[in-house]
Amino acid sequence: MNQAEKxxxxxxxxxxxxxxxxxxxGYRATSVRDIAEAAGxxxxxxxxxxxxxxxxxxxxxxQYWTAIEDPELPFNKVxxxxxxxxxxxxxxxxxxxxxDVYRRYVELIYVDVxxxxxxxxxxxxxDMAKRYADFLDGHDGGKAIAARxxxxxxxxxxxxFATRFFLNYFAVEILFGVPNHFGKDSEAVILETAEILRHxxxxxxx
Numbered sequence: 001m002n003q004a005e006k007x008x009x010x011x012x013x014x015x016x017x018x019x020x021x022x023x024x025x026g027y028r029a030t031s032v033r034d035i036a037e038a039a040g041x042x043x044x045x046x047x048x049x050x051x052x053x054x055x056x057x058x059x060x061x062x063q064y065w066t067a068i069e070d071p072e073l074p075f076n077k078v079x080x081x082x083x084x085x086x087x088x089x090x091x092x093x094x095x096x097x098x099x100d101v102y103r104r105y106v107e108l109i110y111v112d113v114x115x116x117x118x119x120x121x122x123x124x125x126x127d128m129a130k131r132y133a134d135f136l137d138g139h140d141g142g143k144a145i146a147a148r149x150x151x152x153x154x155x156x157x158x159x160x161f162a163t164r165f166f167l168n169y170f171a172v173e174i175l176f177g178v179p180n181h182f183g184k185d186s187e188a189v190i191l192e193t194a195e196i197l198r199h200x201x202x203x204x205x206x
Contacts, residue, residue, distance in 0.1 A: 011049045013039040015063070018056045023107040027057060027115045057108070061120055064105035073098070075163075079135065082144035084159055085198050092190035095166035099174050107175055132156050162197055166190070 017038035021030040036043045050056045075094040112120045133156045136142040145155035
């Protein structure tokens with residue numbers, strides 16, 4: 001293994017250690033020394049790769065933002081096919097998988113809200129509607145989805161509403177450890193939510 005490869009491995013270990021500690025302890029309760037010990041490196045090695053602890057935190061958030069833009073991510077593949085809202089059940093399952101796989105990164109969002117008043121994630125959420133619009137336009141999904149929706153309902157709003165609901169639902173289930181908080185199992189919630197989103201909650205003619 002050459003020096004560049006050793007440096008890369010060292011940086012990866014530091015990031016993995018920081019992710020585990022930040023997501024479980026929080027930011028302020030985690031020191032650079034804690035991260036170095038968990039990574040099996042010296043504190044000097046940590047500072048060689050990152051100027052300070054906050055740079056580590058930001059790098060982890062950037063890793064998550066990059067990961068969730070991957071076209072191969074199941075969540076993105078489900079949205080890219082352009083069959084929304086026919087595939088709402090698949091959107092629900094993909095949302096659960098996303099939260100489950102990236103749970104420690106999602107926990108960093110809550111850490112940022114509590115310890116930084118959301119300063120590091122604010123722009124990400126402020127730009128969310130534009131990212132959804134660009135994504136749908138890039139896959140020609142906007143026109144296909146618009147053809148299925150009632151007049152006055154935009155594809156971006158519809159897709160954002162559905163996905164944000166499912167992601168928040170599974171954040172409570174997986175991150176907070178509260179299963180069945182709708183009084184039924186997750187599969188039943190996905191099916192019922194899909195029905196509500198497609199057809200509303202009022203009786204016909206009500």
